[in-house]
Amino acid sequence: MYPSVVHSKLMPRSTEDLQSYLPPQFRARVFVGDPRDHGDDPDYRFTLANERTFLAWIRTSLALAAGGLGAVTILNDFPGEEVLGLGLLALSFLTAATSYRRWAIIEKSMRLSQPLPPSKLPLLMGIGVGLVSVVAAVLFAFGSVGG
Amino acid sequence: MSLSPWLAGRPHNRPDEVHDSMLQQERTALAWERTAFAAIVAGLLYIRFASDWHPLLTLIGFGQVFFGGGLLIWAGYHYDELHGPLRAGASPVHPTATRAVGWVTTVFIGGATVAAVAAVALGL
Numbered sequence: 432m433y434p435s436v437v438h439s440k441l442m443p444r445s446t447e448d449l450q451s452y453l454p455p456q457f458r459a460r461v462f463v464g465d466p467r468d469h470g471d472d473p474d475y476r477f478t479l480a481n482e483r484t485f486l487a488w489i490r491t492s493l494a495l496a497a498g499g500l501g502a503v504t505i506l507n508d509f510p511g512e513e514v515l516g517l518g519l520l521a522l523s524f525l526t527a528a529t530s531y532r533r534w535a536i537i538e539k540s541m542r543l544s545q546p547l548p549p550s551k552l553p554l555l556m557g558i559g560v561g562l563v564s565v566v567a568a569v570l571f572a573f574g575s576v577g578g
Numbered sequence: 579m580s581l582s583p584w585l586a587g588r589p590h591n592r593p594d595e596v597h598d599s600m601l602q603q604e605r606t607a608l609a610w611e612r613t614a615f616a617a618i619v620a621g622l623l624y625i626r627f628a629s630d631w632h633p634l635l636t637l638i639g640f641g642q643v644f645f646g647g648g649l650l651i652w653a654g655y656h657y658d659e660l661h662g663p664l665r666a667g668a669s670p671v672h673p674t675a676t677r678a679v680g681w682v683t684t685v686f687i688g689g690a691t692v693a694a695v696a697a698v699a700l701g702l
Contacts, residue, residue: 465673472669479606485676486609489683493613493620496687503694504627513698520691527687531680538671 463535470542477541485534488526491556495523502567509570515563522559526552597665603657606670610653613679617646617686624690631697638689645682 472478502516533550540547598604621642628635652675660670696702 467669467671467673472671475664475670476600476602478669478671479602482670482672482676483606483609486613486679489679490613490616492683492687493616496690497620497623500623500627500690500694503698504630513694517691517694517698520687520694524684524687524691527680527684530683531677534676534680535673538673 463532463539466535466538466542469539470544473541473544478538481534481537481541484537485530488530488533488552492523492526492530495519495526495560499523509573512567512570515567515570518559518563522556522563526556603660603664603670607653607657610656611650614646614650614653617649617683618643621646621686624686628690628693631693631702635693638686638693642682642686645686649679 496519499516499519499522502519503513504516506512506516529552533552537547621639623639624642625636625639628639656672656675664670
Protein backbone atom coordinates (compact mmCIF):
# COMPACT_ATOMS: atom_id res chain seq x y z
CA MET A 432 0.00 0.00 0.00
CA TYR A 433 2.52 2.58 1.09
CA PRO A 434 5.06 1.93 -1.70
CA SER A 435 2.37 2.19 -4.36
CA VAL A 436 1.51 5.63 -3.07
CA VAL A 437 5.11 6.73 -2.85
CA HIS A 438 6.01 5.35 -6.28
CA SER A 439 3.36 7.28 -8.13
CA LYS A 440 4.00 8.74 -11.56
CA LEU A 441 5.00 12.01 -9.94
CA MET A 442 7.73 10.45 -7.83
CA PRO A 443 10.97 9.55 -9.66
CA ARG A 444 12.26 6.09 -8.76
CA SER A 445 15.67 6.25 -10.36
CA THR A 446 18.10 8.74 -11.82
CA GLU A 447 16.73 7.83 -15.27
CA ASP A 448 13.23 8.73 -14.10
CA LEU A 449 14.55 11.95 -12.65
CA GLN A 450 16.30 12.81 -15.90
CA SER A 451 13.08 12.21 -17.86
CA TYR A 452 11.58 15.27 -16.16
CA LEU A 453 14.23 17.52 -17.69
CA PRO A 454 14.16 19.05 -21.18
CA PRO A 455 15.89 16.74 -23.70
CA GLN A 456 18.52 19.30 -24.75
CA PHE A 457 19.45 20.07 -21.15
CA ARG A 458 19.52 16.34 -20.37
CA ALA A 459 21.85 15.60 -23.27
CA ARG A 460 24.25 18.36 -22.24
CA VAL A 461 24.39 17.58 -18.52
CA PHE A 462 23.90 13.82 -18.27
CA VAL A 463 26.37 12.41 -20.73
CA GLY A 464 25.96 8.67 -21.00
CA ASP A 465 28.45 5.90 -20.46
CA PRO A 466 31.21 6.35 -23.06
CA ARG A 467 31.54 2.55 -23.30
CA ASP A 468 28.27 2.54 -25.23
CA HIS A 469 30.12 3.96 -28.22
CA GLY A 470 32.87 2.71 -30.50
CA ASP A 471 35.81 0.51 -29.57
CA ASP A 472 38.34 0.51 -26.76
CA PRO A 473 41.20 2.91 -27.56
CA ASP A 474 44.84 2.33 -26.64
CA TYR A 475 44.92 1.98 -22.84
CA ARG A 476 47.52 4.78 -22.63
CA PHE A 477 45.02 7.27 -24.07
CA THR A 478 42.34 6.19 -21.61
CA LEU A 479 44.74 6.57 -18.68
CA ALA A 480 45.92 9.97 -19.96
CA ASN A 481 42.29 11.12 -20.10
CA GLU A 482 41.77 9.84 -16.56
CA ARG A 483 44.82 11.75 -15.29
CA THR A 484 43.60 14.93 -16.98
CA PHE A 485 40.20 14.52 -15.32
CA LEU A 486 41.91 14.08 -11.94
CA ALA A 487 44.06 17.16 -12.56
CA TRP A 488 40.88 19.19 -13.13
CA ILE A 489 39.38 17.82 -9.91
CA ARG A 490 42.52 18.78 -7.97
CA THR A 491 42.45 22.23 -9.56
CA SER A 492 38.86 22.71 -8.44
CA LEU A 493 39.74 21.57 -4.91
CA ALA A 494 42.70 23.98 -4.81
CA LEU A 495 40.45 26.82 -5.96
CA ALA A 496 37.92 25.89 -3.29
CA ALA A 497 40.63 25.91 -0.62
CA GLY A 498 41.80 29.33 -1.82
CA GLY A 499 38.25 30.64 -1.88
CA LEU A 500 37.46 29.39 1.62
CA GLY A 501 40.73 30.87 2.87
CA ALA A 502 39.95 34.24 1.30
CA VAL A 503 36.46 34.28 2.82
CA THR A 504 37.53 33.37 6.33
CA ILE A 505 41.15 34.44 6.84
CA LEU A 506 41.54 37.72 4.96
CA ASN A 507 40.19 40.62 6.97
CA ASP A 508 42.41 43.40 5.63
CA PHE A 509 39.83 45.28 3.61
CA PRO A 510 36.08 45.32 3.04
CA GLY A 511 34.83 43.24 0.16
CA GLU A 512 37.51 40.58 0.27
CA GLU A 513 34.73 38.02 0.71
CA VAL A 514 33.70 38.66 -2.88
CA LEU A 515 37.12 37.47 -4.07
CA GLY A 516 36.73 34.24 -2.12
CA LEU A 517 33.21 33.67 -3.39
CA GLY A 518 34.45 34.28 -6.94
CA LEU A 519 37.09 31.58 -6.51
CA LEU A 520 34.48 29.23 -5.05
CA ALA A 521 32.18 29.85 -8.01
CA LEU A 522 35.05 29.11 -10.42
CA SER A 523 35.86 26.01 -8.42
CA PHE A 524 32.26 24.79 -8.63
CA LEU A 525 32.18 25.36 -12.38
CA THR A 526 35.41 23.39 -12.80
CA ALA A 527 34.22 20.46 -10.71
CA ALA A 528 30.76 20.39 -12.28
CA THR A 529 32.10 20.17 -15.84
CA SER A 530 35.01 17.79 -15.23
CA TYR A 531 33.13 14.48 -15.50
CA ARG A 532 31.23 15.62 -18.59
CA ARG A 533 34.51 16.65 -20.20
CA TRP A 534 36.09 13.28 -19.35
CA ALA A 535 33.14 11.36 -20.83
CA ILE A 536 33.06 13.43 -24.02
CA ILE A 537 36.79 12.94 -24.59
CA GLU A 538 36.55 9.22 -23.88
CA LYS A 539 33.67 8.92 -26.33
CA SER A 540 35.62 10.84 -28.99
CA MET A 541 38.62 8.57 -28.55
CA ARG A 542 36.43 5.47 -28.83
CA LEU A 543 34.95 6.80 -32.07
CA SER A 544 38.37 7.94 -33.38
CA GLN A 545 37.07 11.48 -33.64
CA PRO A 546 39.01 14.72 -32.99
CA LEU A 547 38.99 15.70 -29.32
CA PRO A 548 36.62 18.63 -28.70
CA PRO A 549 38.25 21.88 -27.53
CA SER A 550 37.37 23.40 -24.17
CA LYS A 551 36.90 27.02 -23.17
CA LEU A 552 37.48 26.20 -19.50
CA PRO A 553 41.30 26.71 -19.40
CA LEU A 554 40.88 30.20 -20.89
CA LEU A 555 37.99 30.99 -18.56
CA MET A 556 39.97 29.78 -15.58
CA GLY A 557 43.02 31.83 -16.59
CA ILE A 558 40.94 34.99 -16.96
CA GLY A 559 39.02 34.35 -13.73
CA VAL A 560 42.01 33.59 -11.54
CA GLY A 561 44.01 36.42 -13.16
CA LEU A 562 41.21 38.87 -12.49
CA VAL A 563 40.89 37.80 -8.85
CA SER A 564 44.67 38.05 -8.41
CA VAL A 565 44.88 41.56 -9.87
CA VAL A 566 41.93 42.80 -7.79
CA ALA A 567 43.42 41.22 -4.66
CA ALA A 568 46.82 42.82 -5.35
CA VAL A 569 45.23 46.26 -5.87
CA LEU A 570 43.14 45.91 -2.72
CA PHE A 571 46.16 44.78 -0.73
CA ALA A 572 48.15 47.77 -1.99
CA PHE A 573 45.37 50.21 -1.10
CA GLY A 574 44.91 48.49 2.23
CA SER A 575 48.58 48.82 3.12
CA VAL A 576 48.67 52.49 2.00
CA GLY A 577 45.50 53.31 3.90
CA GLY A 578 46.59 51.35 6.95
CA MET B 579 54.01 -15.94 9.09
CA SER B 580 56.04 -14.27 6.41
CA LEU B 581 54.80 -11.08 4.89
CA SER B 582 56.67 -11.60 1.65
CA PRO B 583 53.79 -13.25 -0.27
CA TRP B 584 51.55 -10.35 0.65
CA LEU B 585 54.20 -7.79 -0.23
CA ALA B 586 54.77 -9.50 -3.54
CA GLY B 587 51.07 -9.38 -4.29
CA ARG B 588 48.87 -12.12 -5.62
CA PRO B 589 50.74 -14.17 -8.21
CA HIS B 590 48.24 -13.69 -11.02
CA ASN B 591 48.52 -9.94 -10.74
CA ARG B 592 52.28 -9.66 -10.91
CA PRO B 593 53.86 -8.64 -14.24
CA ASP B 594 55.90 -11.49 -15.71
CA GLU B 595 57.31 -9.48 -18.58
CA VAL B 596 58.07 -5.89 -19.50
CA HIS B 597 54.75 -4.17 -19.84
CA ASP B 598 53.70 -0.54 -19.71
CA SER B 599 57.27 0.71 -20.03
CA MET B 600 56.06 4.31 -19.85
CA LEU B 601 54.60 3.60 -16.40
CA GLN B 602 51.22 4.99 -17.40
CA GLN B 603 49.41 2.83 -14.88
CA GLU B 604 51.61 3.88 -11.98
CA ARG B 605 51.39 7.56 -12.92
CA THR B 606 47.62 7.26 -13.06
CA ALA B 607 47.50 5.53 -9.68
CA LEU B 608 49.59 8.35 -8.22
CA ALA B 609 47.21 10.88 -9.76
CA TRP B 610 44.29 9.13 -8.04
CA GLU B 611 46.17 9.20 -4.74
CA ARG B 612 47.12 12.87 -5.09
CA THR B 613 43.47 13.63 -5.78
CA ALA B 614 42.45 11.69 -2.67
CA PHE B 615 45.00 13.68 -0.61
CA ALA B 616 43.63 16.92 -2.06
CA ALA B 617 40.07 15.84 -1.22
CA ILE B 618 41.06 15.08 2.38
CA VAL B 619 42.95 18.37 2.79
CA ALA B 620 40.08 20.38 1.29
CA GLY B 621 37.65 18.62 3.65
CA LEU B 622 39.84 19.33 6.68
CA LEU B 623 40.26 22.99 5.69
CA TYR B 624 36.52 23.30 5.27
CA ILE B 625 35.89 21.72 8.70
CA ARG B 626 38.32 24.21 10.24
CA PHE B 627 36.55 27.19 8.68
CA ALA B 628 32.96 25.89 9.02
CA SER B 629 33.42 25.17 12.72
CA ASP B 630 33.50 28.97 13.22
CA TRP B 631 30.17 29.32 11.38
CA HIS B 632 28.01 26.47 12.70
CA PRO B 633 28.90 22.98 13.97
CA LEU B 634 26.35 21.29 11.69
CA LEU B 635 28.03 22.77 8.61
CA THR B 636 31.14 20.72 9.37
CA LEU B 637 29.26 17.57 8.33
CA ILE B 638 29.94 18.36 4.67
CA GLY B 639 33.65 18.44 5.46
CA PHE B 640 33.53 15.16 7.37
CA GLY B 641 31.82 13.54 4.41
CA GLN B 642 34.54 14.84 2.11
CA VAL B 643 37.33 13.59 4.39
CA PHE B 644 35.79 10.11 4.59
CA PHE B 645 35.29 10.07 0.85
CA GLY B 646 38.93 11.04 0.30
CA GLY B 647 40.08 8.30 2.66
CA GLY B 648 37.95 5.72 0.85
CA LEU B 649 39.26 6.94 -2.49
CA LEU B 650 42.83 6.59 -1.28
CA ILE B 651 42.27 2.97 -0.26
CA TRP B 652 40.40 2.22 -3.47
CA ALA B 653 43.21 3.76 -5.56
CA GLY B 654 45.77 1.37 -4.08
CA TYR B 655 43.45 -1.61 -4.51
CA HIS B 656 42.56 -0.63 -8.06
CA TYR B 657 46.23 -0.26 -9.00
CA ASP B 658 46.93 -3.77 -7.77
CA GLU B 659 43.90 -5.24 -9.51
CA LEU B 660 44.58 -3.61 -12.88
CA HIS B 661 47.92 -5.30 -13.68
CA GLY B 662 46.39 -8.50 -15.00
CA PRO B 663 43.54 -7.03 -17.08
CA LEU B 664 45.89 -4.45 -18.62
CA ARG B 665 48.35 -7.13 -19.70
CA ALA B 666 45.44 -9.12 -21.12
CA GLY B 667 44.47 -6.13 -23.27
CA ALA B 668 41.38 -4.99 -21.35
CA SER B 669 40.44 -1.32 -21.28
CA PRO B 670 41.15 0.44 -17.95
CA VAL B 671 38.22 2.83 -18.43
CA HIS B 672 36.26 3.25 -15.17
CA PRO B 673 33.22 5.54 -15.57
CA THR B 674 31.84 4.72 -12.10
CA ALA B 675 34.96 6.00 -10.35
CA THR B 676 35.22 9.17 -12.40
CA ARG B 677 31.49 9.83 -12.06
CA ALA B 678 31.65 9.35 -8.27
CA VAL B 679 34.64 11.66 -7.89
CA GLY B 680 33.08 14.27 -10.18
CA TRP B 681 29.72 14.29 -8.41
CA VAL B 682 31.08 14.16 -4.85
CA THR B 683 33.54 16.98 -5.54
CA THR B 684 30.79 19.06 -7.16
CA VAL B 685 28.42 18.49 -4.22
CA PHE B 686 31.16 19.27 -1.69
CA ILE B 687 32.20 22.48 -3.41
CA GLY B 688 28.57 23.46 -3.96
CA GLY B 689 27.83 22.91 -0.29
CA ALA B 690 30.95 24.81 0.76
CA THR B 691 30.02 27.71 -1.53
CA VAL B 692 26.47 27.90 -0.17
CA ALA B 693 27.80 27.77 3.39
CA ALA B 694 30.34 30.52 2.64
CA VAL B 695 27.68 32.72 1.02
CA ALA B 696 25.42 32.23 4.05
CA ALA B 697 28.29 33.00 6.43
CA VAL B 698 29.12 36.21 4.56
CA ALA B 699 25.46 37.25 4.31
CA LEU B 700 24.82 36.60 8.00
CA GLY B 701 28.12 38.15 9.04
CA LEU B 702 29.33 35.02 10.83
